[in-house]
Amino acid sequence: MPGSRTRTSFRPRAAATALALCVVLAGCSGGDASSSAGGKVVLRYTWWGNPDRAARTQEAVDLFEKKNPGIEVQTSFSGYDAYKQKLATQAAGGDAPDVMQLDYRMIDQYASGGVLMDFAEQPAALDTGEFDAGLLATGKVDGKQYAIPQARGTETVVYDTEQWKASGVELPRQGWTWSDWADAMRALAEKTGKPGATDPGQSEDAFEIWLRGQGKALYTKDRKLGFTADDLARWWTFTDKLRREGVVSSAEQTSQIDGTVENTPLGRGYVIADTNWDAPSSGFLALIPDGVTLAPMPSGEDGTPGQYFKPSMFMGVSADATHPKESVRLIDFMLNDAEAAKILGATRGIPVNETLRDAIAPELKDFDKTVYDFQASVDGKLEPPPQAPPSGDSALQTTFQRDYDQVSYERMSPREAAENYITEANAELRP
Amino acid sequence: MTTTQTQAAVRGPKAEVPQKPVRRRREGAAWVFLSPWVLGACVLTLLPMAVSLYLSFTDYDLFNAPNWVGLRNYTQMFTEDPRYWRSVGATLTYVVIAVPLQLALALVVALALKGMKRGRAFYRSAFYAPSLLGASMSIALVWRAIFNDGGTVDNLFGTGGWVNKPGWALFAVALLTVWQFGAPMVIFLAGLQQIPGELYEAAEVDGASRWRQFLSITVPMLSPVIFFNLVLQTIQAFQVFTPAFAVSAGKGGPADSTLFYTLYLYDRGFVASHMGYASAMAWVLLIAIGAVTAVLFRTSRSWVFYASEGDR
Numbered sequence: 001m002p003g004s005r006t007r008t009s010f011r012p013r014a015a016a017t018a019l020a021l022c023v024v025l026a027g028c029s030g031g032d033a034s035s036s037a038g039g040k041v042v043l044r045y046t047w048w049g050n051p052d053r054a055a056r057t058q059e060a061v062d063l064f065e066k067k068n069p070g071i072e073v074q075t076s077f078s079g080y081d082a083y084k085q086k087l088a089t090q091a092a093g094g095d096a097p098d099v100m101q102l103d104y105r106m107i108d109q110y111a112s113g114g115v116l117m118d119f120a121e122q123p124a125a126l127d128t129g130e131f132d133a134g135l136l137a138t139g140k141v142d143g144k145q146y147a148i149p150q151a152r153g154t155e156t157v158v159y160d161t162e163q164w165k166a167s168g169v170e171l172p173r174q175g176w177t178w179s180d181w182a183d184a185m186r187a188l189a190e191k192t193g194k195p196g197a198t199d200p201g202q203s204e205d206a207f208e209i210w211l212r213g214q215g216k217a218l219y220t221k222d223r224k225l226g227f228t229a230d231d232l233a234r235w236w237t238f239t240d241k242l243r244r245e246g247v248v249s250s251a252e253q254t255s256q257i258d259g260t261v262e263n264t265p266l267g268r269g270y271v272i273a274d275t276n277w278d279a280p281s282s283g284f285l286a287l288i289p290d291g292v293t294l295a296p297m298p299s300g301e302d303g304t305p306g307q308y309f310k311p312s313m314f315m316g317v318s319a320d321a322t323h324p325k326e327s328v329r330l331i332d333f334m335l336n337d338a339e340a341a342k343i344l345g346a347t348r349g350i351p352v353n354e355t356l357r358d359a360i361a362p363e364l365k366d367f368d369k370t371v372y373d374f375q376a377s378v379d380g381k382l383e384p385p386p387q388a389p390p391s392g393d394s395a396l397q398t399t400f401q402r403d404y405d406q407v408s409y410e411r412m413s414p415r416e417a418a419e420n421y422i423t424e425a426n427a428e429l430r431p
Numbered sequence: 432m433t434t435t436q437t438q439a440a441v442r443g444p445k446a447e448v449p450q451k452p453v454r455r456r457r458e459g460a461a462w463v464f465l466s467p468w469v470l471g472a473c474v475l476t477l478l479p480m481a482v483s484l485y486l487s488f489t490d491y492d493l494f495n496a497p498n499w500v501g502l503r504n505y506t507q508m509f510t511e512d513p514r515y516w517r518s519v520g521a522t523l524t525y526v527v528i529a530v531p532l533q534l535a536l537a538l539v540v541a542l543a544l545k546g547m548k549r550g551r552a553f554y555r556s557a558f559y560a561p562s563l564l565g566a567s568m569s570i571a572l573v574w575r576a577i578f579n580d581g582g583t584v585d586n587l588f589g590t591g592g593w594v595n596k597p598g599w600a601l602f603a604v605a606l607l608t609v610w611q612f613g614a615p616m617v618i619f620l621a622g623l624q625q626i627p628g629e630l631y632e633a634a635e636v637d638g639a640s641r642w643r644q645f646l647s648i649t650v651p652m653l654s655p656v657i658f659f660n661l662v663l664q665t666i667q668a669f670q671v672f673t674p675a676f677a678v679s680a681g682k683g684g685p686a687d688s689t690l691f692y693t694l695y696l697y698d699r700g701f702v703a704s705h706m707g708y709a710s711a712m713a714w715v716l717l718i719a720i721g722a723v724t725a726v727l728f729r730t731s732r733s734w735v736f737y738a739s740e741g742d743r
Contacts, residue, residue, distance in 0.1 A: 081681065085701050092493035092706075109704070113494020252580060252595035255685040263680075395703035402514075402687060409597050409686040420513060427511065428703070 040072045041323045043330060047075075047101035047313075048083035050261055050283035053347040060340045064333045071326050080259035084394065091115045096318040098327045102147050104138070104311055109391040111141035117317040117324055119145040125328035127336055130353040138311040138388065146316060148331060151279065151349030153312030154382070155209055155297045156374060157181070157197075158281045159273035160266065162290035167191040167272070172295035174377070175305075178210060181298040182242060188272050189247045197273040198265045199248040199408060201239030202257060204400040206275050206297075209307050210235055212383065213300025223390040225425055229418045236407050236414035243408055251408035257401070262287065278374055279312060279349040282367040294374040307378070308385045312349040346371040392428035399424050487711035493704045504711035515712075517687045518695035521601065525675075525691060526668045529605040534660055537612040541619035542649075555620065562613030571607065571677030578603045578678070594678055597688035604689055607674045615660040622656030623649070651736040658735045662727055669720050672697070692716055 047057060054077045061073045076097075078086065084106075090096050096115055110116050119126060126148070128136055139147035157172055164171065169187040176184075185196030200206035208218045217226040242248045249265040261267045261283035266274035269287075275297065284292045297307040315334065317327045334340055341356040345368035351357045364372050403421045406412040412420070462469070487504055489497035508515050540558055544551055564570050577583045580592030593599040630648050639647065650657075672693040675683065683690030683698065690698075696716070700709030 088493060088704055089701055092704075109494060113492075115494060251685065252592060255595055255682075256680065258680055258682075392703075395705075398682075398698075398702055402682070402684070405684060405686040411597070411686055423511070424514075427507070 039070075041070055041326050042072045042074060043099060043321075043323060043327055044074050044076075044097035045099040045330065046083070046087070046097045047077050048080045048259075049077055049347070050280060052282055052286070053077075053280075056344050056347050060334060060343045061330075063337075063339060063343065064330060067333075068326075068329070071330075073330065082259075091318075094320060096320065098318055098321040098323065099330055100316055100318065101150070102314040102316045103394075104314070105389050105394045105397070107139065107147050107314060107316075108141055108388050109394065110316065111144070111146035112391070114319055115316075116146040117319045117321060119148065119317070119328065122317075122324055122328040125325050126332045130336065130355050132352065132354060135311055135352055138385070139314050141388070147314035148316075148335065149311035149352055150313045150315055150335065151311075151346075151352055152309045152375075153277045153279050153349040154309050154375065154378065155205060155275060155307045156278045156281060156294040157273055157297060158266070158276050158278075158284060158292050158294055160288050160290065161293045163192065163272045164188065164293075174296055174381075175303060176296070176298050177301050177303070178213065178238075178298040179301065182238075182247070185242065185247045185273070186245070189245075192272060195246055195249045195253075195265070195271045197248050197271055198257070198275065199239055199243050199251075199254045200275050201236055201243070201248075201408065202254050202401045202404045203275060204397045205277075207232070207235050207400070209297050210300075211306070212308070212386075213298070213304050213306035215300070215304060217386055219386065219389055219393070221387070224429060225422065229415070229422045232418035232421060233415040236404065236418060239404075240407050240414050251405070251410075254408055255405055277312060278371050279346055282347065282371070285367055294370060296378055305378075305382050308382050309375075309379075310385055350375055390429060392425075396425055396428055399428070483710040483713060486707050487714050489707045490705075491707040491710075493706055497707065500707070504708045505715070507708070508711060508715065514687065514690070514695065518683070518690045518692050521683075521688065521690050522669060522692040525601055525605055525671065525689075526665060528602070529608045529671075530661070530664050530668050532605065533609045533612050533664060534615055534657070536609055537615040537660070538619050538657075540612065541616045541623055542645075544616075544620055545623045555617065558616055559613035562611045568673060568677055571674045574603070574607050574674070575678045575680065594680075595685050597686040600679060600685055600689045604671075604675050604678050607678065608668065608671065615664060618656060618660055619653070622653050626652045654735045655737055658727075658731050662724060665723060665727065666720055669716065669723070 045061065047053070049057070057077070058075060061075055065071060065073055077083070080103075083101075084103075087096070087100060087106075091110065091113070102110065107116075128148070131149075135149050135152060136145070139145055139149050159172075167188055169184055169191060172181075172184065188196035200210075204218075211218060211227055211231060214231075216231065220226045239248065243250065243254075248254075249271050253265040253268070253270050256263050256268075257265075261276070261280060264274055264276070265271040267284060267287045274284075278294055281292060281294060297305075299305045315331045317324055317331070321327045334344070335351070336353055336356070338356060338359065341351050341353065341360050342363065344351075345360070345364060347368075350372055351360065361372060400421065403412075403417045403424070406420075407414050407417045486497060488499060488501060490500050490503075491497035544554055544558075547554065575594055578593040579585070580595060582592065584593065585591055593603045626649065630652070631644055634644050634648060670693055671691055675689050675691045675694050676697070679685075679689040679694070683694040692712070693716075696709050696712045699705045699712065
């Protein structure tokens with residue numbers, strides 16, 4: 001019976017074909033499944049930060065969901081270094097989160113790469129009437145508002161209050177210079193037997209402040225390097241000498257810095273002071289039970305302040321967001337809602353909404369108040385911020401750290417490493 | 432499904448020359464069953480490879496459309512990038528340290544297991560387990576914690592944090608690889624069991640020592656297996672990523688001492704967004720691994736002994 005044999009042998013093949021088709025079809029239709037679950041609009045919102053910020057942000061998001069029953073917000077967060085890489089990969093794959101937290105360094109790259117939505121497309125959903133116009137403008141690229149500043153922040157010398165006071169060394173004061181700072185660290189190291197501060201040589205941020213204190217800048221107006229190998233070699237010679245004296249953290253400690261407060265030498269209890277941004281310093285409280293104090297960054301030798309108020313974080317909406325209106329509404333809520341402002345406090349810095357800023361000021365407590373008072377203490381004394389850094393700066397920040405590793409592990413002289421950096425930076429900034 | 436069935440039913444009795452269509456049908460069935468693999472190979476391997484080759488001649492940065500730059504990525508790599516050469520150096524050092532150590536350990540353990548009468552199955556599994564665990568991120572993170580300052584090794588031996596010392600960090604990563612000697616060990620064990628026992632008996636009668644037996648019987652008889660393991664582990668070692676990424680906290684540090692080729696490739700591509708440059712690096716790595724493998728095959732002629740040759 002050849003006929004019946006053929007028939008039975010066809011069955012599994014047909015089944016396999018059908019199965020293969022199903023797999024292929026299922027593979028094609030998976031795209032939109034995540035954007036609406038159970039009739040709800042689902043938004044993805046990502047940020048970087050410490051656990052404290054995560055807890056408060058989640059609380060604010062929960063409130064947003066309560067007030068907007070039709071919207072579900074899926075959140076995720078990580079440390080800055082990991083966030084930077086993840087977001088770049090997602091954005092490149094066309095899978096950027098609907099609402100994302102952005103750094104000053106990222107805006108130029110993401111906006112010009114078409115990742116971000118122009119807020120002019122959703123004018124009704126966000127009220128920017130209460131924002132300082134100058135600050136708001138920092139989120140513009142080529143005249144278009146691609147990002148909304150969430151807060152402003154400034155660098156600070158953050159120190160373990162108890163340990164510094166116990167050492168008897170004179171406390172930092174307004175207008176202290178880098179040589180005052182070095183003297184204080186030297187005295188701390190002598191009195192306490194451990195390094196005074198985290199080696200600031202690895203930090204591009206600290207270098208920028210030192211550079212500005214001499215009237216120079218990281219980048220020129222036309223997006224080239226604003227300093228020479230001589231400048232960088234001087235900075236690294238300064239920090240390298242302190243490291244050799246044991247005044248700042250050892251290379252083994254410094255190289256563990258990865259953008260989280262937990263892995264900084266101060267967070268690990270090896271030093272007494274660190275340089276960091278003001279708001280993220282709240283993360284130290286969980287690690288240093290006696291508390292920390294914020295002091296201004298050192299000025300140039302002639303008193304020129306180097307630190308500045310930087311729009312500390314931005315919020316942006318993906319150009320491919322399936323629900324742009326709801327996404328912008330979430331941003332509006334995070335920035336303009338009085339209750340949200342109360343929950344968030346100063347976890348990302350002092351709010352940009354000026355009415356809310358004044359309203360919550362008296363209610364701020366604990367570290368939020370510390371940040372507020374610190375900002376008030378330097379407000380009006382600083383130079384205006386530089387323009388947004390060019391695209392390559394995000395990568396150069398890492399390069400800076402790596403080249404300094406070569407100095408601190410004594411594999412290169414400060415001059416060799418500085419010249420290396422200049423070569424790498426010029427290649428990176430090449431248009 | 433039903434339509435196919437009816438078609439089959441209709442076509443069935445009509446079949447005049449049964450042989451040809453049957454063969455074609457068999458081929459068809461083969462393709463259907465192969466289709467998941469073929470599809471996967473095309474979409475997930477060949478297409479990305481072609482795209483990557485194209486991108487290696489462009490300045491693609493993830494966000495903007497790629498522009499053709501000719502050989503610039505390649506010339507920059509070879510002439511203007513000191514960090515590239517550091518990564519090549521670190522990778523070669525790692526391959527030269529990790530592969531021989533791992534193979535030696537695998538062979539020693541396999542020899543010990545071969546002579547074992549009881550409990551061999553248990554120990555074989557026990558020694559193989561790290562190979563299953565070791566590739567995971569979590570073990571690499573544990574490894575970092577063990578060798579960090581204040582970690583287990585530091586507390587026990589006062590060594591300080593190996594992972595933070597440029598001279599030692601690479602060794603800590605290599606140790607993680609060596610620890611995963613299970614796969615080559617199992618292959619060695621199988622190879623050892625193929626060696627005829629009478630060779631050893633004859634050698635013993637002639638009064639050859641254990642060491643002599645090892646050198647004159649075990650090594651030559653096992654050489655095809657040693658060669659196989661050597662090629663496989665070398666190729667793998669060149670591409671090591673996960674352990675180095677986790678143990679060096681994602682930076683290839685300290686001071687670029689564990690900046691392996693793949694780590695620097697990842698750094699250029701995903702941290703600095705130079706996908707064109709990273710693609711060019713990937714192709715150079717492919718060619719380099721091909722060249723090293725070719726050299727290994729060339730040298731194998733002089734030291735790998737195949738039993739069939741002996742018959743001739």
